[in-house]
Amino acid sequence: MTVMLYATTAATLFALGLYAVLVRTGLIHRLLAANVMATAVFLFLILVSAENPEGVDAIPQAMVLTGIVIAVSLTAFALALLRYLQAADDEEDQTGSQDGRQNGPD
Amino acid sequence: MGLTELSILLPVLMVFGPLLLALLVFLAQWQRSADWLGMGLGLILLALLTPFSGAVLLEGPLEMQLGGHDRGLAIPFYVDGLTLAMLWLNTLLFLFIQVYAGAWLQLKQPAPAAEFRPLFLLLWSGLNALFLSGDLFNLYVTLEITTLAAVPLVILSHGHAAMAAAMRYLLFALVGSIIFLLGVALVYAQAGLLSLPLLQEQAEPHPALTVALLAMTAGVAMKAALFPVHAWLPEAHASAPSPASALLSALVAKAAAYLILRLWMGPLEAQWTPAMAQLMGALGAAGIIYASIQALRQTRLKRVIAYSTVAQLGYLLLLIPMASVLAWNGVIYHALTHGLAKAALFLAAGNLIMVLRDDSLRNLAGCDRVLSKNILVIGLAGVAIAGLPPTGGFIAKWWLISAALESGQWWWAVVIGLGGLLAAAYIFRILSYAFFSPDPHQETPIHQAQGQLTRALVWPPVILAFLAIALGMAGGLLAPFLEIAAPVTGAQA
Amino acid sequence: MIEPGFLLDLLLCLGLLGIAGSAVLSRGQFRATVLFMVFGLLMALTWARLQAPDLALAEAAIGAGLTGALLLNACKATYTRRQAGEAASQDDAPGTVFRLVAAGLSILLAAGLAWLMYSLTVADGPAAAMARSEGESHFLGNPVTVVLLDFRAYDTLLEMAVLLLALIGVHILIRHYRLPDLHPPAPVSPPMLTPLLTVATPLMLMAGLYLFWAGSQSPGGAFQSGALLAALGVLYRLTGRLVPTGTASPGLRLILVIGLALFSLFACAALIWSSAPLQYPETAAYSLVLLIEFALTLSIAATLLMLFSGSLGLARGQTS
Numbered sequence: 072m073t074v075m076l077y078a079t080t081a082a083t084l085f086a087l088g089l090y091a092v093l094v095r096t097g098l099i100h101r102l103l104a105a106n107v108m109a110t111a112v113f114l115f116l117i118l119v120s121a122e123n124p125e126g127v128d129a130i131p132q133a134m135v136l137t138g139i140v141i142a143v144s145l146t147a148f149a150l151a152l153l154r155y156l157q158a159a160d161d162e163e164d165q166t167g168s169q170d171g172r173q174n175g176p177d
Numbered sequence: 178m179g180l181t182e183l184s185i186l187l188p189v190l191m192v193f194g195p196l197l198l199a200l201l202v203f204l205a206q207w208q209r210s211a212d213w214l215g216m217g218l219g220l221i222l223l224a225l226l227t228p229f230s231g232a233v234l235l236e237g238p239l240e241m242q243l244g245g246h247d248r249g250l251a252i253p254f255y256v257d258g259l260t261l262a263m264l265w266l267n268t269l270l271f272l273f274i275q276v277y278a279g280a281w282l283q284l285k286q287p288a289p290a291a292e293f294r295p296l297f298l299l300l301w302s303g304l305n306a307l308f309l310s311g312d313l314f315n316l317y318v319t320l321e322i323t324t325l326a327a328v329p330l331v332i333l334s335h336g337h338a339a340m341a342a343a344m345r346y347l348l349f350a351l352v353g354s355i356i357f358l359l360g361v362a363l364v365y366a367q368a369g370l371l372s373l374p375l376l377q378e379q380a381e382p383h384p385a386l387t388v389a390l391l392a393m394t395a396g397v398a399m400k401a402a403l404f405p406v407h408a409w410l411p412e413a414h415a416s417a418p419s420p421a422s423a424l425l426s427a428l429v430a431k432a433a434a435y436l437i438l439r440l441w442m443g444p445l446e447a448q449w450t451p452a453m454a455q456l457m458g459a460l461g462a463a464g465i466i467y468a469s470i471q472a473l474r475q476t477r478l479k480r481v482i483a484y485s486t487v488a489q490l491g492y493l494l495l496l497i498p499m500a501s502v503l504a505w506n507g508v509i510y511h512a513l514t515h516g517l518a519k520a521a522l523f524l525a526a527g528n529l530i531m532v533l534r535d536d537s538l539r540n541l542a543g544c545d546r547v548l549s550k551n552i553l554v555i556g557l558a559g560v561a562i563a564g565l566p567p568t569g570g571f572i573a574k575w576w577l578i579s580a581a582l583e584s585g586q587w588w589w590a591v592v593i594g595l596g597g598l599l600a601a602a603y604i605f606r607i608l609s610y611a612f613f614s615p616d617p618h619q620e621t622p623i624h625q626a627q628g629q630l631t632r633a634l635v636w637p638p639v640i641l642a643f644l645a646i647a648l649g650m651a652g653g654l655l656a657p658f659l660e661i662a663a664p665v666t667g668a669q670a
Numbered sequence: 671m672i673e674p675g676f677l678l679d680l681l682l683c684l685g686l687l688g689i690a691g692s693a694v695l696s697r698g699q700f701r702a703t704v705l706f707m708v709f710g711l712l713m714a715l716t717w718a719r720l721q722a723p724d725l726a727l728a729e730a731a732i733g734a735g736l737t738g739a740l741l742l743n744a745c746k747a748t749y750t751r752r753q754a755g756e757a758a759s760q761d762d763a764p765g766t767v768f769r770l771v772a773a774g775l776s777i778l779l780a781a782g783l784a785w786l787m788y789s790l791t792v793a794d795g796p797a798a799a800m801a802r803s804e805g806e807s808h809f810l811g812n813p814v815t816v817v818l819l820d821f822r823a824y825d826t827l828l829e830m831a832v833l834l835l836a837l838i839g840v841h842i843l844i845r846h847y848r849l850p851d852l853h854p855p856a857p858v859s860p861p862m863l864t865p866l867l868t869v870a871t872p873l874m875l876m877a878g879l880y881l882f883w884a885g886s887q888s889p890g891g892a893f894q895s896g897a898l899l900a901a902l903g904v905l906y907r908l909t910g911r912l913v914p915t916g917t918a919s920p921g922l923r924l925i926l927v928i929g930l931a932l933f934s935l936f937a938c939a940a941l942i943w944s945s946a947p948l949q950y951p952e953t954a955a956y957s958l959v960l961l962i963e964f965a966l967t968l969s970i971a972a973t974l975l976m977l978f979s980g981s982l983g984l985a986r987g988q989t990s
Contacts, residue, residue, distance in 0.1 A: 073679050075788050077720070080683040082783035084690055085359065090776040091694035092352055094769050099744060101348060103706050104694040106737070108355045110713055112362055115787050117720050119366045120798065127721050128798040129805065129813035131365065133822055134314050136728055136814070136893060137829045138358065140970075141321050143732050144836035147977040148325065149347055150744040151840045152332070155847045156344055157748060159337045162850070189947045193938050196831065200927045200934070203838070204920070243824045245949035250800040252824045292842045299835055306828060318828045325832055329839035335846050363786070369795010379796075385786055 074122050077114065084111035098153050102146060109142045180232040184239050187222075187229045188254045191264065191305040194218050195271075199298035211294050212279035219272030226268060230261055230658055238662035240311065240374055249375050255311030258661035262509045263308040263435060266516045269644070270427055271301045273637040277524050278420040280633035284531065285418075289333045296333075300326035300424060307432050313361045313371045313393075316436060317354065320400065324350040327429045330421035331413050342412040349399045349409045357396030363389035364445075376444040377664070386448045394437055394457075401433035403494065404464030407487045411471075414483040419527025422479065423520040426486040431512060434493045438508065441497050443664035454498040461494025462592040469599035473606060478529065478536040481603055482522045488596065489515045489562065492577070495589050499580045506659045507576030510652070514569030514645050518558035521641035525554035528634055538607065542614030548630075552611050554638045559604030561645035564597040569648025576652075679719060685712050699748055703741040710734025723889035724814045727881070731897035736974055739904055743978070747849075809956050811887035818891065819959055823948050827937060830930040830966065833973050837926065841918075844982055863909060874902040882967050886956075892929075892963045896970025903975035907984065914981030922972065922983055929969030933962055 088108030092101050113135040120128035198218060202211040233239055233256055242251035256264075278297065282290045303322030310316050328350065331343040361371070367385040370376050380386060395406075402410035410430065414422050441449065441457070468487035475481045489511070496508040526536060528551045533540045545552050564570035574593055581589035648655075689712060693705035710733040717725035764772075794802065801813070801821060808816045818826050878898040885891030906912040918926075936958065940949045950958060976984070 073676060076676075076679055076683050077716075078787040079784045080686055082787055083687055083780045085783060086776040086780035087687070087691055087694065089352075089779065090772050092348075093772045094764050095694065096763050097699065098344065098348075099699045099741070099748070100694055100696075100702055102351075103702055103741075105348070105351045105355060106706070107690045107694055107709070108352070109358070110709075110733075112355060112359045113725075114713075114716070115359070116362045116365070117717070117722055117725070118787065119362075119790065120794075121720055123793060123798075125794055125802065128794065128801070129817045130797055130801050130822070131362075132722050132724055132814045133817035134365075134825075135722075135725055136818060137314075137318065137822075137825050139725070139728050139732055140829050140893060141318065141832050143737055143974075144325065144833045144977075145321070145347075145351055146737055147740050147974075148328070148836040148839045149344075149351065150740050151843050151977075151980065152328075152340065152344055152347065154744055154747045155843045155849060156337075156340045158849050159340060159847065162848075163337060185941065185945060185947075189938060189941065193934050193947075197931070197934050197938075200931045203834075204923050204927055204931075206923075241946065243946060243948050244820060245944055245946035246804070246821055247800055249796050250804065250821055252822060287846070289842065289846060292838050292845070295838055296835070299831055299838075303828075303831065314822075315825055315828070318825050318832070321832050322828060322835065325835035325839065329835070329842050332839075332842055333846070340847070363790070365795070365797075366787070366790035369799075370797055372797075375796070385790060388782075388786060 074118055077118050077121070081111045081114040081118065084108070084114070098156075099150075102149055102153075106142060106146060109138065113138055180228065180236070183225065183229055184232050184236075184256075185241060187225045188239075188241060188256065188309050190225070191222060191268075192302055192309065194222065195298045195302035195305070199295045199302065202298060203295040206291060207294070208282075208290055209279065211298075212275060215275045215294075215298065216272065216279075219268060219275060222268045223272060226265060230265075233257075233261060233661055234658055249370060249372055251372075252315045253311040253372055253374060254309045255374055256309065258659040258663055259435070259438070259505075259509055260308050261658055261661065262513055263432075264305065266513050267301070267304050267308065267428060270424070270516060270520050270641075271297075273641055274420050274423055274520060274524070276633050277423075277527075277637040280631050281418075281420055281527065281531075284629060284634075289335075289418075292329065293333060296326050296330055297424075300330070300429070304428055304432055308435070311373045313364055313373065313376075315371075317358050317361055320354055320357065320397075320433065320436070323429050323432055324354065324400065327421075327425055330425065331417040333421060334416060334418040336416065338412070339416040342409070342416045345409045346413040349402075349406065353396040353399030353406075355396070356399070357393050360389040360391075360393030360396065363392065373439070373444040377446070380445065380447060382447045386445060390440060390445045390448045393440055397433045397436045401430050401437070401490055402487055403434065403437075403490060404460060404467055404487065407464065407468065410487055411480055411483040414486060415477065415479040419479075419523050419530065422483070422527075423523035426483065426523060427516040427520040430486060430490060431493075431516060434490045435512070438493060438496055442500070442505070446664065449497075451498075454500070457494050458498035458589060461491040461497075462589070464488060464491030464494075465592060465596040466599070469596060469603065472603040473599065476538055478526050478538055478541070478607065479523070481538075481607060482519065482526060485522075485562065485600065485603065486519060488600070489519070492573075492593070492596070495577060495581075495593070498586060499577075499584050499589065500665050501580050501584060502660060502663055502665050503576050503583065504580035505663045505665045506656055507573050507580055509659045510569060510576065510648070510655075511573035514561050514573055514648050517641050517645040517648070518561040518570070521554050521558040521638040521645065522562075524634075524638035524641070525551040525558070528630055528638070531634075532630065538610045539614070541607070541610040544611045550635050550639055552608070554642045555604070555607055555611075557642040558638075558645055559600070559607070561642070561648075563601035563604055565601070567649040568646045569652075570597075570645070572649050572652040682712060682716055682719065686716065699745050703738070703745050706741065707734050707738035710738065724812075724891065724894070727889060727894040728897065731894055731901060732974075735901055736897060736904070736978065739901075739978055743980070810959060812885060812889065812891070814889070815885050815891050819963065820950065823933075824937075826966075827930065827933045827948075830933065830969065833970065834926065834930060837973050837976055840977060840980065841982060844980065867905065867909065867911075870905065871902065874898060878902070878967075878971075882963065885963065886959065892966035892970060896967045897974060899967070899971035900974035900978070903971065903984075904978050907975070907979050910987045912979075912984045913987035914979055915983035915985045916981070918983045922976075925968050925972040926976070927969065929962070929966035932965040936962060 091104035307319035472484035561568035881890035882895035
């Protein structure tokens with residue numbers, strides 16, 4: 072019963088994340104949605120042995136720990152890239168409004 | 178040193194050699210000395226690969242359990258003909274691109290040397306680890322290494338466009354890897370195993386494993402930019418600095434596509450139906466046709482080459498519906514030829530950009546005389562990609578078409594032929610700009626500008642292009658190596 | 671009858687779904703970020719409920735803590751930017767038909783996955799059984815640490831490379847791209863901060879060391895410990911006790927790579943006493959693990975801190 076509950080939650084979280092990745096345009100929202108998807112997969116990995124009579128299985132737990140560190144690495148780089156990208160966008164907006172259309176497409 | 182020691186030592190050296198060198202370079206901030214060490218390492222690996230390949234041919238596929246644990250518990254290194262081919266390609270390309278990149282970094286102002294070298298070496302190590310890995314979760318980790326080395330390489334070219342392209346690439350790769358991981362989790366939940374050789378022996382057909390295979394395929398396809406999830410590739414590969422473009426197109430995207438073949442042929446073979454195989458082939462065919470036509474419509478050199486990558490990766494999927502030894506050899510040969518030729522194309526494009534300051538095709542006019550070697554590379558590598566005799570591409574297409582006809586699936590032969598024609602067309606289009614347009618450079622200082630192209634920049638693409646052609650002469654010699662433990666049946670090449 | 675345990679699980683699951691849903695579908699970035707941090711905390715509780723204390727610790731420290739700090743950093747920059755001008759444009763937002771199709775497919779996906787996940791085995795697979803029997807007599811007591819540092823040590827090693835690559839990527843941005851000067855406010859220094867940090871520093875150091883030390887026998891280990899130490903560093907960075915600098919000193923670079931370097935050297939050196947890389951020697955295996963884990967802890971803490979700091983180096987700042 073408990074596993075069914077958590078399995079439904081994991082599946083719904085995955086689908087929710089995927090939906091948000093598809094329909095949201097903001098980069099931060101997309102990153103968060105991807106992180107929700109990743110969490111859903113981690114949750115599923117842990118559920119595999121949740122009702123195991125022998126006790127929990129350490130292999131998925133280790134995989135999830137590795138997965139969490141990889142997720143935080145990717146997210147950290149993505150967030151840094153996002154900040155610099157937005158700064159460049161702004162700069163372009165400003166020069167664009169000052170110079171008018173003199174530059175044109177290159 | 179005996180063959181047994183060698184077959185343990187070489188895989189370890191392939192992963193940890195570049196890795197430790199990367200750490201050393203990061204720590205000591207070495208510049209030129211790092212290039213020399215990298216070249217030395219590449220030469221050592223190349224020298225050891227020959228006897229290693231012989232050992233694998235003699236003793237059958239290599240499976241090595243890391244940490245000395247039992248089979249099934251440990252992460253294994255697994256080497257068969259497909260792995261061998263990819264290791265050769267990786268070693269050759271990293272060696273020549275190392276030579277090129279060292280010279281390129283000296284010309285580039287400001288030089289991103291402090292970051293390029295560790296990224297380059299870590300990507301080398303990560304790709305070797307990916308090709309050697311025989312464990313599903315380990316493959317996920319190595320895929321992330323290639324992604325996080327590849328995306329920063331794109332932004333090394335200092336530009337707004339590069340950043341936007343990198344962000345798009347990163348988002349695709351991030352979502353792709355999570356979907357891949359879902360597949361890995363499903364396999365573990367159903368089969369209780371992650372080791373590919375064991376899965377090959379033990380996995381029974383099960384709907385969960387089919388879903389897992391589809392999830393892993395979808396995830397990896399996003400990283401390999403297979404049609405229809407290719408949208409990020411042309412901009413990312415075109416806006417990256419040229420040595421990085423060469424690595425991304427010839428190896429990184431291909432490594433992801435390699436994984437699809439690795440999973441469909443062998444470990445999860447029992448999980449798919451002929452209809453699914455036809456669908457995969459159709460996606461590959463659609464990619465070949467669509468991206469080739471796109472390549473014909475581009476106005477910039479690097480974008481033509483980048484779209485060509487999307488098209489050429491489509492060929493790899495044709496193995497799935499045909500699934501014979503002939504098709505297996507053909508697809509691996511295609512991957513090898515494309516890797517060498519595509520790296521040559523991007524490096525030559527890099528040289529042209531360095532002199533012309535811009536890669537729009539119109540600018541190429543008159544380059545046939547002043548930058549003749551680079552135009553020659555585009556011609557030779559293009560011929561190899563189009564698959565004209567006597568190149569490696571010709572052998573690959575010959576085998577693939579024979580495999581298609583042999584299995585009664587003539588429609589793939591039509592696609593392969595059409596793809597070759599389209600490739601010849603987009604390569605000829607580049608050359609026609611160089612040869613037949615009026616020369617605007619007679620009055621301009623291009624003749625002086627080309628003086629800065631040192632031999633280290635000019636010769637690596639020339640050699641790579643010649644290697645792509647020379648492969649055409651070695652088909653009979655190499656076929657036995659490619660067939661080592663090929664997880665397919667049917668006629669031999 | 672509903673058991674209290676099940677009721678807790680039910681609340682937790684509803685909370686996870688509600689918070690995640692409002693985080694990814696909310697309009698504002700700041701709101702989404704805060705909700706996502708709450709989601710991380712709920713996940714930490716979930717891991718504890720599912721008998722995964724190692725994950726609960728890691729999620730609390732990394733998932734909720736550090737990712738949250740990184741997200742808030744990014745939000746702050748975006749917020750300052752939005753203040754200057756326009757509201758978020760919705761020009762390129764997908765159309766209603768696309769949204770409906772995506773929603774329909776997502777619901778189907780959720781239903782299919784839920785059924786699939788629930789139907790999959792709960793008994794030990796072959797790998798799990800081997801890990802269990804081999805783990806019982808292992809010189810490391812915590813089964814998760816056994817997998818991380820022995821059975822699947824190679825994954826852990828490569829994951830350190832992923833962490834380092836993220837930092838090199840950030841270095842490229844810092845060195846070759848520009849951020850606008852956002853006129854950052856002077857480091858805040860509320861009256862109670864100094865005594866609080868004076869108390870927190872030894873406590874967090876102790877907790878970090880404990881997690882590292884305990885990891886071999888009970889929940890904890892290099893990652894949890896490293897993340898906690900990084901969090902301490904983040905506090906120092908935010909309060910101006912550590913200030914960003916423009917170069918990475920050799921000492922810092924050494925700390926950044928020492929974990930991966932020692933781990934890799936051990937992986938290769940194992941060929942001297944055995945025929946497989948990454949195989950522990952008969953004697954002194956425990957000391958070797960402790961040494962590697964200590965180096966990993968240092969590298970993880972330093973890398974996570976530098977990822978947050980957004981600078982090439984750090985130096986001691988003015989303390990009041």
